[in-house]
Amino acid sequence: MPRPKKNFTPEYREEAVKSVIETSRSVTQVARELGINPGTLSNWVSAFKRDHAGEEPALSMDERARLRELERETRELRMENEFLKKAAGILCQGSSLSEKFEFIDAEYANRLTRENGNAPSIVKMCRWLEVKRSSFNDWRSRPMSATARRQGELKLIIVKSFEESDETYGYRRVHADLVAWGVTCGLELVRKLMRELGLEPCQPRPWRHCLTEQDGQAGPIPDLVDRDFTADAPGHKMVGDITYVSTWEGWLYLATVLDCHTKAVIGWAMDDNYKTPLIEAAIDMAVRNHDLVDGAIFHSDRGSNYTSAQFAATLKNNNLRQSVGRTGICYDNAMAESFFGALKNERTHRTEYPTRDHARRDIARYIELRYNTKRRHSGLGYRTPQQAHDDYLETQSAA
Numbered sequence: 027m028p029r030p031k032k033n034f035t036p037e038y039r040e041e042a043v044k045s046v047i048e049t050s051r052s053v054t055q056v057a058r059e060l061g062i063n064p065g066t067l068s069n070w071v072s073a074f075k076r077d078h079a080g081e082e083p084a085l086s087m088d089e090r091a092r093l094r095e096l097e098r099e100t101r102e103l104r105m106e107n108e109f110l111k112k113a114a115g116i117l118c119q120g121s122s123l124s125e126k127f128e129f130i131d132a133e134y135a136n137r138l139t140r141e142n143g144n145a146p147s148i149v150k151m152c153r154w155l156e157v158k159r160s161s162f163n164d165w166r167s168r169p170m171s172a173t174a175r176r177q178g179e180l181k182l183i184i185v186k187s188f189e190e191s192d193e194t195y196g197y198r199r200v201h202a203d204l205v206a207w208g209v210t211c212g213l214e215l216v217r218k219l220m221r222e223l224g225l226e227p228c229q230p231r232p233w234r235h236c237l238t239e240q241d242g243q244a245g246p247i248p249d250l251v252d253r254d255f256t257a258d259a260p261g262h263k264m265v266g267d268i269t270y271v272s273t274w275e276g277w278l279y280l281a282t283v284l285d286c287h288t289k290a291v292i293g294w295a296m297d298d299n300y301k302t303p304l305i306e307a308a309i310d311m312a313v314r315n316h317d318l319v320d321g322a323i324f325h326s327d328r329g330s331n332y333t334s335a336q337f338a339a340t341l342k343n344n345n346l347r348q349s350v351g352r353t354g355i356c357y358d359n360a361m362a363e364s365f366f367g368a369l370k371n372e373r374t375h376r377t378e379y380p381t382r383d384h385a386r387r388d389i390a391r392y393i394e395l396r397y398n399t400k401r402r403h404s405g406l407g408y409r410t411p412q413q414a415h416d417d418y419l420e421t422q423s424a425a
Contacts, residue, residue: 034062042067043074050388052228052376055193071378075274105146109133109154112224117155126155127165128174132181132222181219183209188225194372195402196227202408228371247333250349251325255361255405257286260415261318264292265325266308266332267362268300269369271389273379280389281308283324284365285316287418290398290411291365292316296386302331306340313344325349327359368397 034042045056046067053071057064110117116129130151152159187203188195195203197217204211257263263286270277279300283293293312297304305326312318324346326332333350341348351358373392379385402408409417 039070040074043070046071047074047378047380047384050373050377052193075378106150106154109146109151112221113155115221123157123161124165126157127162129222130155130157130162131166133224177215177219180204180209180211180215181223183207184216184219184225185223188220188227191227191401192372192396193225194227198404199402199408202402228376247328247348247350249325249351249358250323250347251351251358253358253360255286260285260287260418261316261322262287263323263325264312264318265359265362266293266305267326267359267366268305268329268331269366270300271370271374271379271385273382273385275380275382278379278382278385278389279304280369281305282362282365283308283312284362285411286361288411288414289361289403289405290415291393294390294393296382296389298382300331302334302336305331305337309340309344309346318344318346320345321347323347323349325351325359326362327351365397368401369393372396 042056042060042062045051045060046053049056053068054064057067060067112133113126113129116125130148133151134146134148146154148162149159152162183204184200187200190203191199197213197220200220201211201213201216204216251263251265255263255265264283265286266281266283268279268281270279272278276298278296278298281295281300281304282291284290285292292315293308293310295304295307295311297307309324322345324341326349328350331337338348356363369389369392373388373396374385377388379388397411399412400410402410403414406414
């Protein structure tokens with residue numbers, strides 16, 4: 027018998043939407059917490075954003091009954107498709123019955139834990155994998171092997187790492203967390219268990235708009251970096267760039283300065299435009315809060331603001347050497363682009379910003395409380411920027 031259709035009051039919808047926009051969590055996270063369909067919540071957010079709620083025409087009793095039946099069938103097909111997609115590896119490699127049973131058992135336990143009980147029944151999963159329910163019950167009644175017990179314990183730790191990363195870590199960073207916590211485990215085993223658990227980190231979305239504009243006055247500024255984004259010590263070499271973030275009030279522009287040794291964002295500024303004062307404010311923060319050596323390099327693209335006489339004077343006043351890459355070649359400033367990719371994938375593309383001030387606060391928290399202090403960086407051997415800085419100071423102290 028199909029479950030009765032839920033009726034959501036306008037007040038409930040409004041509070042659900044506020045849970046997304048006021049806490050800067052993703053639609054998927056809030057929907058899972060509230061036990062509603064992510065697509066439904068996404069539609070509510072869009073409607074709230076437009077400040078327009080359209081009225082659905084009244085349905086007849088027969089139409090309502092047919093709609094409920096179609097929704098049930100759609101849920102069933104979507105559930106089957108999602109399950110078979112996760113089980114693709116098992117089906118392709120001709121796994122044993124025990125491996126299929128382990129997958130069914132893990133999937134059922136995981137769904138019950140993470141999605142408020144909205145899981146396919148064991149009967150359905152056995153049918154989809156073409157195994158007998160009675161054989162599964164016999165397997166399940168046997169004592170758990172040492173390997174299965176060990177993997178069950180690892181899964182709990184893996185889920186902890188994944189959730190603490192705000193569901194952004196892939197298997198390499200999760201493995202680095204386990205190593206840091208003193209848990210002995212192979213990289214490929216972490217990958218396998220994450221697949222079984224259905225833990226998929228957020229994926230980047232493409233964007234096309236470019237802020238690099240030339241004014242024909244760049245002049246003979248050299249490229250002192252030549253795609254080498256490493257440095258022997260903090261404060262010797264930096265990169266910078268500008269990106270933009272969508273809010274309901276319009277674009278918010280972010281300028282950054284990153285240190286090539288620690289990969290930390292040591293200077294940043296945000297405003298409703300990307301004129302030269304914005305990048306000067308980011309440079310001023312870096313100079314004010316960090317020890318930069320005389321003649322340190324600052325590298326950027328050839329945007330008109332970065333190649334202006336005003337910005338050149340700012341760098342000269344702070345004893346910084348200017349460096350720029352080639353026009354339209356993103357690889358010449360890849361380190362700055364990489365940070366923006368992480369910011370958008372892990373934070374700004376996963377939420378809605380009603381105001382620029384809301385976005386400004388959320389991005390500042392991400393930079394200072396997440397990226398610089400907690401997020402493991404592949405270019406640092408999966409250490410955090412803070413750990414890289416502390417390690418350098420410890421080495422200098424020992425010397």
